[in-house]
Amino acid sequence: MSNSPTEYRFSFGPWNIHEGADPFGPPVRESYSFDEKVDFYRDLGFLGIQFHDDDVVPDIDEKTHAQLISRAKSVKTQIDNHGLTAEVIAPRLWESSLTIDGAFTSNSAKERQYALERSKRCVDIANVLECKNFVLWLAREGTYIRETKSSSDAVGQLLDAINALLDYDPEIRILIEPKPNEPMDIAYIPTIGHAIGLAYASADSDRVGGLIESAHAILAGLEPSDEMGYALYHNKLWSVHLNDQNGLKFDQDKAFGSANLRRAFNQVRVLEENGYGRNGEYIGLDVKVMRTQPRDISTKHLLSSRRTFLNLLEKVRTLDRKVEQEFIAARDYEGLDFYILEHLLGK
Numbered sequence: 001m002s003n004s005p006t007e008y009r010f011s012f013g014p015w016n017i018h019e020g021a022d023p024f025g026p027p028v029r030e031s032y033s034f035d036e037k038v039d040f041y042r043d044l045g046f047l048g049i050q051f052h053d054d055d056v057v058p059d060i061d062e063k064t065h066a067q068l069i070s071r072a073k074s075v076k077t078q079i080d081n082h083g084l085t086a087e088v089i090a091p092r093l094w095e096s097s098l099t100i101d102g103a104f105t106s107n108s109a110k111e112r113q114y115a116l117e118r119s120k121r122c123v124d125i126a127n128v129l130e131c132k133n134f135v136l137w138l139a140r141e142g143t144y145i146r147e148t149k150s151s152s153d154a155v156g157q158l159l160d161a162i163n164a165l166l167d168y169d170p171e172i173r174i175l176i177e178p179k180p181n182e183p184m185d186i187a188y189i190p191t192i193g194h195a196i197g198l199a200y201a202s203a204d205s206d207r208v209g210g211l212i213e214s215a216h217a218i219l220a221g222l223e224p225s226d227e228m229g230y231a232l233y234h235n236k237l238w239s240v241h242l243n244d245q246n247g248l249k250f251d252q253d254k255a256f257g258s259a260n261l262r263r264a265f266n267q268v269r270v271l272e273e274n275g276y277g278r279n280g281e282y283i284g285l286d287v288k289v290m291r292t293q294p295r296d297i298s299t300k301h302l303l304s305s306r307r308t309f310l311n312l313l314e315k316v317r318t319l320d321r322k323v324e325q326e327f328i329a330a331r332d333y334e335g336l337d338f339y340i341l342e343h344l345l346g347k
C-alpha cells in the first residue's frame, strides 16, 4: 500500500435532496428535477452518484427493453458531461404492488419472479452506466409477524436470487446493505455479519460484499465502526452510507457526526487505518435534510456531512500516535479517553 494519503471521493443519491414529507405530513418544498440535481453534484464537492434503477429510467416497469437501454444511454452521456460517475445502482424493490409481501422472499412465486426480472433489468442499466456495483438494500425481506414465512427458507431464496444475478452478469459485484428494521418489523439480513454470511455461501463469494450505513448499524444496537472493521477484515467493505442516528427510533439519516461526533470519528478512523478508498471505494452519504429547511438551502446537510468527514479525517491524521501508544502500553485507557476528547475539541 502506498504511503501517500488517500484522496477520498464522495457520493450521494438523488433521494438525499428531497421535499421533506414524513409519515405525518406532506412535502414542504418543491422538488428539484433529476437534471437539476445532477447539476448540483460537483459544486457540492461530489463525484459519484448513487442510483436507483428508476432514477435512471422513470416508470421502469412500463418501459420496453429498448426504451430502457436508450434512456440509460442518455443518462450516461449526461453524467459523463458533468464528469460524474455512477458509483452504485440498486433496484428499487420496495414500491411496486408486486413487492408488498417482500421481493425475493415474497410468499408468491410470481412476485419473486418479478423481483428477479426487475433486478436483471437493473443490471442491464448498470452495464450502460459502466457501473459494476449493484446494491441490494433488502427493504421488504422480513416480516411483520414471524408466522408468515420461514426464516430458513428466506435465506435460500435470497441466495438463489444472488446466485441468479451473479450468473446473469459475470462482472457485476453485489453489495448487500443490511438494515435491521423499517419498513419491516424485523428484517432477515440485519447486520453486516449476516450479509457476509450470504456472500460466503454464494456461488462466487469474491463478487458479493457489503455496504454499511451508520444509522442501520446503530438501529441494530451496534457500533458502526466495528461493523466496518468486520467487513474490512474480510475485504468486503465496498461502500458506506455515512450518516447519524440519535438513539433507537425511526431511521433518521441525520448529517454525519451530528448526533455523536466521537462515533463519527471512529468511523473515519477505521476507514482511514484500513486503506478504505484505495481500491476506488467512495465515501457515500445517505443523509436527510431537516423538514424545516427552506428549499434554496436544502443541500446543506450534504455539504456539512462531507466537511465533517474531512474535519474528522484531519483529526485522525493529526492524532499523536506516540502518545496514543504510551497510554495503551500503560493500560491508561482513562488517559487515552481524555486525550481523544481534548484532541477532538482542539485543545
Ligand code: 3MF
Pocket (backbone or CB within 6 Å): 015, 090, 135, 136, 137, 177, 179, 213, 241, 251, 286
Ligand atoms: C434505507 C436506505 C436506502 C438505501 C438505498 C440503496 C433509500 O434506509 O438506506 O435508501 O441506501 O436504497 O439502494
Ligand code: MG
Pocket (backbone or CB within 6 Å): 177, 213, 241, 286
Ligand atoms: Mg442507505
